[in-house]
Amino acid sequence: MSKTYYNPDDLKKFSDITNWNKELGDKFFDYYTKVFEEGSLTAREKSLVALAVSHVVKCPYCIDAYTKDGLQRGVTKEEMMEAVHVGAAIESGATLVHGVQMMNKYNKISM
Amino acid sequence: MLKKTLNRQKNVLANSKNQLKLLSGGIFKNGSLPSFKKTLKKTKKFPLKPSSLEILQINLGYMCNQVCAHCHVDAGPDRKEIMTKKTLKMCLNLLKSLDIKTLDLTGGAPEMNPHFKWFIEEVNKIGVEDLIVRSNLTIIMANKKFEKLPDFFSANNIHIISSMPHWTKTKTDNQRGEGVFNNSIKALKKLNNVGYGITNSNLILDLVYNPSGAFLPVNQKILERDFKKELKENFDINFNNLMAITNLPISRFLDFLIASENYEDYMEALVSAYNPKTVDNLMCKNTLSISWDGYLYDCDFNQMLELKINHPIKHIRDFTNNNKLERDIRISQHCYGCTAGAGSSCQGTVA
Numbered sequence: 322m323s324k325t326y327y328n329p330d331d332l333k334k335f336s337d338i339t340n341w342n343k344e345l346g347d348k349f350f351d352y353y354t355k356v357f358e359e360g361s362l363t364a365r366e367k368s369l370v371a372l373a374v375s376h377v378v379k380c381p382y383c384i385d386a387y388t389k390d391g392l393q394r395g396v397t398k399e400e401m402m403e404a405v406h407v408g409a410a411i412e413s414g415a416t417l418v419h420g421v422q423m424m425n426k427y428n429k430i431s432m
Numbered sequence: 433m434l435k436k437t438l439n440r441q442k443n444v445l446a447n448s449k450n451q452l453k454l455l456s457g458g459i460f461k462n463g464s465l466p467s468f469k470k471t472l473k474k475t476k477k478f479p480l481k482p483s484s485l486e487i488l489q490i491n492l493g494y495m496c497n498q499v500c501a502h503c504h505v506d507a508g509p510d511r512k513e514i515m516t517k518k519t520l521k522m523c524l525n526l527l528k529s530l531d532i533k534t535l536d537l538t539g540g541a542p543e544m545n546p547h548f549k550w551f552i553e554e555v556n557k558i559g560v561e562d563l564i565v566r567s568n569l570t571i572i573m574a575n576k577k578f579e580k581l582p583d584f585f586s587a588n589n590i591h592i593i594s595s596m597p598h599w600t601k602t603k604t605d606n607q608r609g610e611g612v613f614n615n616s617i618k619a620l621k622k623l624n625n626v627g628y629g630i631t632n633s634n635l636i637l638d639l640v641y642n643p644s645g646a647f648l649p650v651n652q653k654i655l656e657r658d659f660k661k662e663l664k665e666n667f668d669i670n671f672n673n674l675m676a677i678t679n680l681p682i683s684r685f686l687d688f689l690i691a692s693e694n695y696e697d698y699m700e701a702l703v704s705a706y707n708p709k710t711v712d713n714l715m716c717k718n719t720l721s722i723s724w725d726g727y728l729y730d731c732d733f734n735q736m737l738e739l740k741i742n743h744p745i746k747h748i749r750d751f752t753n754n755n756k757l758e759r760d761i762r763i764s765q766h767c768y769g770c771t772a773g774a775g776s777s778c779q780g781t782v783a
Contacts (some may be wrong), residue, residue, distance in 0.1 A: 333704075364654060393643065393650045395658055397600055 332382040365394040372401060373408035435499060437508040438684060445687045446506060448738040455681065455765040459696055465703050468767045475708040480716065480761035482730075487719040489536040489732060489778065490515070490523055492545040494724065497574045500595075500608045502642055502685045504736050507540040515724040517547050522726060522748045524551075527558050529753035534562040536719075536778065538732065541571045543578060552588050564591045566640075566778075569619040570612055582619075582626045591636045592628060593675070594620075597644045599662035607644040620669045629671040638673045640780075646694035648701060648772055649676035652781045675780030678702075680733050680769035702768040710775030713782035716761045722748055730761045732778065737764065 339346030357367050368390045375383035391401055438446040445451055459465045472478035493514035496507035515523075527535065535555060542548060542565055555563060565585065572581045585592055596616060597607045604613035620637075624630060629637035639659060643649050656674035663669040679685045681698060689695040720741075721729040726748040729735040740746045743759040751757070775782035 359654065364650075365658065389647050392645060393647050395598060395655065397598075397603065 327381050329382075329385065332386065335382075365391075365396060368394050369396060369400060369404045372396075373404040376405050377408040377412050437499060437510055438506045438687060440508070440510045443687060445683065445690075448736065451682055451686060452737055452739075452764055454686070454690075459699060460765055465699060468763050468765050468771075471703070471706055471768075472711070472763070475706075475711070477708060477711045480711070480714070480763060482757065482759065482761060483717045485530065485718060485720055485757075486532060487534040487536055487715070488523075488527065488530070488532050488722065489538060489719055490722045491724050491732065491735060492520075492537055492539050492542040492548065492551075494540045495544045496540040496568065497544070497571055498541075498568055498609050498612060500684070501688060502607060502644075502679050504680055504683045504685060504733060505540060506683045506736070511540065513724045514545055515547075515726075517550075519724070519726045519748065520547055520551050523722060524554050524558065526748060526751060526753075527555065527560070531753075532560065534564060535560045536564040536566070538566040538778075541568050542566065543571050543581060549584060552584075552590065556588055562591055563589065564593055566593050566595075568608075569594045569596075569616040572619040572622060573615040582622045582628070585623070586626045586628065586635055589634070591638070592623060593638045593640055595640045595642065596659070597642050599659055599666065603644050607642070617667050617669065620663075620671070621667070624670055629669075631670075636673075637671045638675060639671050641674055641676045642679055646689060646692065646698045648678055648705060649776075652676040652774065673780070675778075676774075676776070677778070677780065678769045678772055678776035680766045680776075682733060682766050683736055699765065699768070702772045705772035706768060707771055707773060707775060707783055710771045710783040713775065713777075714770050715777035715779065715782070716770075719778070720757070728757070733766055733769075734762055737766065739764070 336346075336350065339350070357364060357371075362370070368387055371383065372387040372391055375387050388401065445454075456467075460467050466474070469478060472480065491505075494505055494507045494511035495509065495514060496503075496505075496511070497509060499508040539545070545551070552563070552565075567581075567585075571578050573579070594616070595608070596604065598604050601613040604616065605611065608616075620629075623637055626635070627633040628635040641649060641652075641655055641659070649655065652674060655676055659674050660671070663671070681689055681695070681702070686695070689698050716730040716734070719731060721732045721735050723729060723735050727735075728741045728743075728746055728748065728751065729739065730741055739762040741757065741759055742762050743757050745751050745755060745757065770776045770782075773781075
């Protein structure tokens, strides 16, 4: 067994998940492929969204994959970092907006 | 940023034998990855044989005013290999006797060959359907003697193909050298001004995109759309087609892959993207590459690896139109660069 939880080589084995459940695995990969096709958003725009989300969900596989994907699509490092900040802003905003819940609770039970 | 050629640096990879040794060793020798020959055999595509000769690609010399980080030619200002008038005359004689569609002139900077203009005019007297010059753009801005090149190109109905790895200064200059982006934009404007790349004009200006790093190009049409949008909106520049070319692991790009510890991952990416549908359309099937000193190669990459054609006739002086040069195309692991994904050739994707 690997002594670390994350191994870069595991990303290459992603499709192996179909080995233990072909039907659901295939459905997932069909869906995944379709999602990233050119649509109302370009594949380039989708790549930036994916990069931001990769950081928010803290997935090292996804960060590697969508940094490379962005480079392939001509995304600049400035665009990549702005996307990461968008993700970070939403994530920290999501934490901070709970501050209102804290304030509500505080006010309700305080004299 | 690269300032000197591998040749000038006396880098071990300036020697083609060392490159070939490296490409056959390591991950290919220990069986981690299959050799290109093995992959061709597995997909019933071995041996590679030429089809009909449609494109003659002539390398007019390795001298160039740029030293690009990915250059497979290891071209630069210090390279002295230049095609002589005697060899150029042999090329003209061959051209007269062959029925080829395209003459593709490359380098280095082909314009730096002192006989360049004379040769173009002689070619046009013979006439070919498509006369390509692979211009690096900045040569037009490099020296007063080159500033009239756009007029010369248009007067001779030359099809211009130029490299542009990105629509931003940083990414372009990182690959092609400081100041290359701004000068390329100025040169593109000059070409547009004489009618190149403009709708309804017969003067064709195509751009070549090479990835600026250890990754493969994505869909050529999508890249073309993005380049057209960005170059039009930001610089009012027009061009016809974008060709996406995969960087082959030879010369300076191989040096970069090794120095940055990307070699094994890059080769694995190329091997896993092998697409058998590309093989029948590979450029080595319909192209013959002629080096500055008149030797014959299956492609420009094989020329740089000094893999002369596998045929008793190896030099242009011995090549006549009645010889089909039937042979097995010479291959090594660098060939995976042309068979990955949608494939790659000097004319862009192939599948």
